[in-house]
Amino acid sequence: MVQRTEVLLTDDLEGTTISAGRGGTITFALDGKTYEIDLNTKNSKALRKILAPYVEAARPVRTSRGVKVRRTQVGADVRTIKEWARANGYEVNDRGRVPNHIREAFEAAN
Secondary structure, three states: OOOOOOOOEEOOOOOOEEOOOOEEEEEEEEOOEEEEEEEEHHHHHHHHHHHHHHHHHOOOOOOOOOOOOOOOOOOOOHHHHHHHHHHOOOOOOOOOOOOHHHHHHHHHHO
16 A cells, blocks of 8 residues: 655745745744745745845854754743742642743743
8 A cells, every 4th residue: 555645835925836846945044933934936036035135144053063053041940930939829730831821920020
């Protein structure tokens, strides 16, 4: 038995189907976030033309082994946040993640 998986791309700007070899997925990053967009050839060329002066003036970011560079946020440890939450009337589980609204309240208070 043979299975065949076919991926059909749709231009994210126009909503039209991209024929094989007539476009593809473009990955780009801005402000520490990485994005992907599926574009046909015409829109792909337009994006590259708009970005060309910025790309030419920029410098590439490389790592020693080609690994993606990830920015991490440093914040209070979970135990500290949970202790603060209990002391301030929030219900928190002993195990698991701290809900975002509690983390945001902790950060606003400290």
